[in-house]
Amino acid sequence: QSAPSQPASVSGSPGQSITISCTGTISDVGGFNYVSWYQQRPGKAPKLLIYDVSSRPLGVSDRFSGSKSDNTASLTISGLQTDDEADYYCSSYTLRKTQVFGVGTRVTVL
Amino acid sequence: EVRLVESGGDLVHPGGSLRISCETSGFTFSNYAMMWVRQAPGKGLEWVSYINSAGDITYYSESVKGRFTIARDNAKMSLFLEMKSLRVGDTGVYFCARDYEPATVWGTADYWGLGTLLTVS
Numbered sequence: 001q002s003a004p005s006q007p008a009s010v011s012g013s014p015g016q017s018i019t020i021s022c023t024g025t026i027s028d029v030g031g032f033n034y035v036s037w038y039q040q041r042p043g044k045a046p047k048l049l050i051y052d053v054s055s056r057p058l059g060v061s062d063r064f065s066g067s068k069s070d071n072t073a074s075l076t077i078s079g080l081q082t083d084d085e086a087d088y089y090c091s092s093y094t095l096r097k098t099q100v101f102g103v104g105t106r107v108t109v110l
Numbered sequence: 111e112v113r114l115v116e117s118g119g120d121l122v123h124p125g126g127s128l129r130i131s132c133e134t135s136g137f138t139f140s141n142y143a144m145m146w147v148r149q150a151p152g153k154g155l156e157w158v159s160y161i162n163s164a165g166d167i168t169y170y171s172e173s174v175k176g177r178f179t180i181a182r183d184n185a186k187m188s189l190f191l192e193m194k195s196l197r198v199g200d201t202g203v204y205f206c207a208r209d210y211e212p213a214t215v216w217g218t219a220d221y222w223g224l225g226t227l228l229t230v231s
Contacts, residue, residue: 001171001172032215034214034215034217034218036213036217038155038219040155044224045205045222045225046147046155046222047222048210048218048219048220051210051212051213051218052213052214052218055212055213057210057212087154089154089155091155091157093215093216093217096172097169098157098169098170098171099157099160099217100157101154101155101156101157102154103154
Protein backbone atom coordinates (compact mmCIF):
# COMPACT_ATOMS: atom_id res chain seq x y z
CA GLN A 1 0.00 0.00 0.00
CA SER A 2 1.74 3.17 -1.18
CA ALA A 3 1.24 6.36 0.80
CA PRO A 4 -0.79 9.09 -0.94
CA SER A 5 1.48 11.79 -2.25
CA GLN A 6 1.52 15.29 -0.81
CA PRO A 7 3.73 18.24 -1.70
CA ALA A 8 6.79 18.29 0.52
CA SER A 9 6.24 21.92 1.44
CA VAL A 10 3.78 24.73 0.96
CA SER A 11 4.27 28.30 2.07
CA GLY A 12 2.26 31.46 2.26
CA SER A 13 2.13 34.87 3.86
CA PRO A 14 -0.08 35.72 6.81
CA GLY A 15 -3.66 36.24 5.71
CA GLN A 16 -3.28 34.28 2.49
CA SER A 17 -4.94 30.97 1.64
CA ILE A 18 -2.99 27.83 0.82
CA THR A 19 -4.09 24.42 -0.39
CA ILE A 20 -2.43 21.08 0.32
CA SER A 21 -3.18 18.19 -2.00
CA CYS A 22 -3.30 14.49 -1.17
CA THR A 23 -3.23 12.25 -4.23
CA GLY A 24 -3.97 8.57 -3.87
CA THR A 25 -5.61 5.89 -5.96
CA ILE A 26 -9.03 4.41 -6.52
CA SER A 27 -8.15 1.95 -3.73
CA ASP A 28 -7.97 4.66 -1.11
CA VAL A 29 -8.61 8.40 -1.57
CA GLY A 30 -10.56 7.99 -4.81
CA GLY A 31 -12.65 5.07 -3.70
CA PHE A 32 -14.10 6.43 -0.47
CA ASN A 33 -15.20 9.71 1.07
CA TYR A 34 -13.25 8.84 4.20
CA VAL A 35 -10.30 11.21 4.16
CA SER A 36 -9.06 12.89 7.31
CA TRP A 37 -6.51 15.64 7.84
CA TYR A 38 -4.18 16.17 10.80
CA GLN A 39 -1.88 18.94 11.95
CA GLN A 40 1.30 18.01 13.80
CA ARG A 41 3.57 20.52 15.44
CA PRO A 42 7.19 19.51 16.23
CA GLY A 43 7.39 17.12 19.14
CA LYS A 44 3.63 17.01 19.56
CA ALA A 45 0.87 14.55 18.88
CA PRO A 46 -1.24 15.05 15.74
CA LYS A 47 -4.46 17.07 15.94
CA LEU A 48 -7.55 16.14 13.94
CA LEU A 49 -8.69 18.93 11.62
CA ILE A 50 -11.03 17.33 9.08
CA TYR A 51 -12.81 13.97 8.75
CA ASP A 52 -15.01 12.41 6.08
CA VAL A 53 -13.36 14.68 3.46
CA SER A 54 -14.96 17.94 4.60
CA SER A 55 -16.38 17.68 8.12
CA ARG A 56 -14.83 19.61 10.98
CA PRO A 57 -14.78 18.37 14.57
CA LEU A 58 -16.15 20.75 17.20
CA GLY A 59 -13.55 23.31 18.18
CA VAL A 60 -11.59 23.26 14.94
CA SER A 61 -11.39 26.65 13.25
CA ASP A 62 -13.48 27.16 10.12
CA ARG A 63 -10.31 28.45 8.46
CA PHE A 64 -9.63 24.78 7.76
CA SER A 65 -11.70 23.18 5.02
CA GLY A 66 -11.51 19.98 3.02
CA SER A 67 -12.64 18.76 -0.37
CA LYS A 68 -12.06 15.93 -2.82
CA SER A 69 -12.10 15.37 -6.56
CA ASP A 70 -11.43 11.94 -8.02
CA ASN A 71 -8.23 10.58 -6.46
CA THR A 72 -7.13 13.86 -4.91
CA ALA A 73 -8.24 15.32 -1.59
CA SER A 74 -7.36 18.85 -0.58
CA LEU A 75 -7.00 20.82 2.63
CA THR A 76 -7.35 24.59 2.41
CA ILE A 77 -6.15 26.90 5.14
CA SER A 78 -7.57 30.38 4.78
CA GLY A 79 -6.40 33.48 6.63
CA LEU A 80 -3.01 31.88 7.21
CA GLN A 81 -1.55 32.53 10.67
CA THR A 82 1.95 32.01 12.06
CA ASP A 83 0.43 29.44 14.40
CA ASP A 84 -0.42 27.31 11.34
CA GLU A 85 3.23 26.42 10.80
CA ALA A 86 3.30 22.64 11.18
CA ASP A 87 3.28 19.37 9.30
CA TYR A 88 -0.01 18.29 7.77
CA TYR A 89 -1.03 14.73 6.95
CA CYS A 90 -3.97 13.30 5.09
CA SER A 91 -5.26 9.85 5.94
CA SER A 92 -7.62 7.61 4.01
CA TYR A 93 -9.56 4.43 4.54
CA THR A 94 -8.54 1.79 2.00
CA LEU A 95 -10.02 -1.10 0.07
CA ARG A 96 -7.97 -3.52 2.20
CA LYS A 97 -9.74 -2.28 5.35
CA THR A 98 -6.69 -0.39 6.55
CA GLN A 99 -5.77 3.25 6.94
CA VAL A 100 -3.01 4.96 5.02
CA PHE A 101 -1.39 8.29 5.81
CA GLY A 102 -0.08 10.66 3.19
CA VAL A 103 3.62 11.45 3.16
CA GLY A 104 3.07 14.80 4.86
CA THR A 105 3.46 18.48 3.97
CA ARG A 106 5.45 21.10 5.85
CA VAL A 107 3.61 24.44 5.94
CA THR A 108 5.73 27.56 6.35
CA VAL A 109 4.32 31.00 7.06
CA LEU A 110 6.57 33.58 5.46
CA GLU B 111 -10.09 15.32 30.52
CA VAL B 112 -9.20 12.58 28.05
CA ARG B 113 -5.70 11.23 28.61
CA LEU B 114 -3.72 8.59 26.77
CA VAL B 115 -0.31 7.68 28.18
CA GLU B 116 1.93 5.23 26.36
CA SER B 117 4.74 3.33 28.04
CA GLY B 118 7.10 0.45 27.52
CA GLY B 119 9.25 1.75 24.69
CA ASP B 120 12.81 0.49 24.82
CA LEU B 121 15.97 -0.40 22.90
CA VAL B 122 15.59 -3.86 21.40
CA HIS B 123 17.84 -5.95 19.18
CA PRO B 124 16.60 -7.05 15.75
CA GLY B 125 14.53 -10.19 16.10
CA GLY B 126 13.52 -9.29 19.63
CA SER B 127 10.12 -8.72 21.17
CA LEU B 128 8.45 -5.99 23.19
CA ARG B 129 5.05 -5.11 24.57
CA ILE B 130 3.98 -1.50 24.81
CA SER B 131 0.98 -0.18 26.69
CA CYS B 132 -1.39 2.74 26.67
CA GLU B 133 -3.21 3.68 29.85
CA THR B 134 -6.30 5.80 29.36
CA SER B 135 -8.54 7.97 31.52
CA GLY B 136 -11.24 10.58 31.20
CA PHE B 137 -13.61 8.61 28.96
CA THR B 138 -15.46 5.30 28.87
CA PHE B 139 -12.72 3.22 27.31
CA SER B 140 -14.94 0.21 26.61
CA ASN B 141 -17.10 2.32 24.27
CA TYR B 142 -14.30 3.28 21.89
CA ALA B 143 -12.23 1.60 19.24
CA MET B 144 -8.51 2.32 19.46
CA MET B 145 -5.46 2.43 17.21
CA TRP B 146 -1.70 2.45 17.15
CA VAL B 147 0.13 4.83 14.81
CA ARG B 148 3.90 5.11 14.57
CA GLN B 149 6.39 7.67 13.34
CA ALA B 150 9.98 6.91 12.44
CA PRO B 151 12.47 9.60 13.47
CA GLY B 152 12.07 12.60 11.18
CA LYS B 153 9.51 10.78 9.05
CA GLY B 154 5.76 10.77 8.52
CA LEU B 155 2.93 9.01 10.29
CA GLU B 156 2.22 5.34 9.62
CA TRP B 157 -0.95 3.59 10.70
CA VAL B 158 -0.15 0.30 12.45
CA SER B 159 -3.21 -1.38 13.90
CA TYR B 160 -6.86 -1.04 14.96
CA ILE B 161 -9.05 -2.79 17.50
CA ASN B 162 -12.78 -2.36 17.99
CA SER B 163 -14.36 -1.57 21.34
CA ALA B 164 -15.10 -5.19 22.21
CA GLY B 165 -11.65 -6.35 21.18
CA ASP B 166 -12.89 -8.97 18.72
CA ILE B 167 -12.11 -7.16 15.47
CA THR B 168 -8.56 -6.18 14.61
CA TYR B 169 -6.77 -4.87 11.53
CA TYR B 170 -3.08 -4.50 10.78
CA SER B 171 -0.90 -2.78 8.23
CA GLU B 172 0.83 -5.11 5.82
CA SER B 173 4.20 -4.13 7.28
CA VAL B 174 3.38 -5.56 10.73
CA LYS B 175 0.79 -8.26 10.01
CA GLY B 176 1.82 -11.56 11.54
CA ARG B 177 4.40 -9.93 13.83
CA PHE B 178 2.33 -7.49 15.90
CA THR B 179 -0.77 -8.17 17.99
CA ILE B 180 -3.08 -5.47 19.30
CA ALA B 181 -5.10 -6.16 22.43
CA ARG B 182 -7.08 -4.33 25.08
CA ASP B 183 -8.22 -4.76 28.65
CA ASN B 184 -11.45 -2.83 29.07
CA ALA B 185 -11.52 -3.38 32.82
CA LYS B 186 -8.10 -1.74 33.12
CA MET B 187 -8.85 0.85 30.41
CA SER B 188 -5.64 -0.10 28.66
CA LEU B 189 -4.47 -0.80 25.13
CA PHE B 190 -1.49 -2.97 24.24
CA LEU B 191 0.72 -3.78 21.28
CA GLU B 192 2.71 -7.00 21.39
CA MET B 193 5.58 -6.85 18.90
CA LYS B 194 7.70 -9.81 17.75
CA SER B 195 10.45 -10.34 15.19
CA LEU B 196 11.30 -6.68 15.44
CA ARG B 197 13.19 -5.02 12.60
CA VAL B 198 15.28 -1.89 12.34
CA GLY B 199 12.44 -0.41 10.28
CA ASP B 200 10.08 -0.71 13.26
CA THR B 201 12.02 2.02 15.05
CA GLY B 202 9.93 5.03 15.92
CA VAL B 203 7.54 6.71 18.28
CA TYR B 204 4.39 4.67 18.81
CA PHE B 205 1.23 6.68 19.42
CA CYS B 206 -1.93 5.34 20.97
CA ALA B 207 -5.04 7.03 19.54
CA ARG B 208 -8.76 6.97 20.15
CA ASP B 209 -11.13 6.36 17.26
CA TYR B 210 -13.38 9.32 16.49
CA GLU B 211 -16.96 8.09 16.73
CA PRO B 212 -18.69 10.66 14.48
CA ALA B 213 -16.59 9.57 11.50
CA THR B 214 -18.39 7.27 9.10
CA VAL B 215 -15.80 4.49 9.27
CA TRP B 216 -13.09 3.58 11.75
CA GLY B 217 -9.64 5.05 11.46
CA THR B 218 -10.00 8.73 12.29
CA ALA B 219 -8.34 9.59 15.58
CA ASP B 220 -9.46 12.44 17.82
CA TYR B 221 -7.24 11.98 20.87
CA TRP B 222 -3.61 10.94 20.86
CA GLY B 223 -1.00 10.19 23.47
CA LEU B 224 2.49 11.66 23.36
CA GLY B 225 4.00 8.37 22.26
CA THR B 226 6.63 5.92 23.43
CA LEU B 227 9.92 5.38 21.61
CA LEU B 228 10.94 1.99 20.29
CA THR B 229 14.48 1.68 18.98
CA VAL B 230 15.46 -1.49 17.17
CA SER B 231 19.21 -1.63 16.78
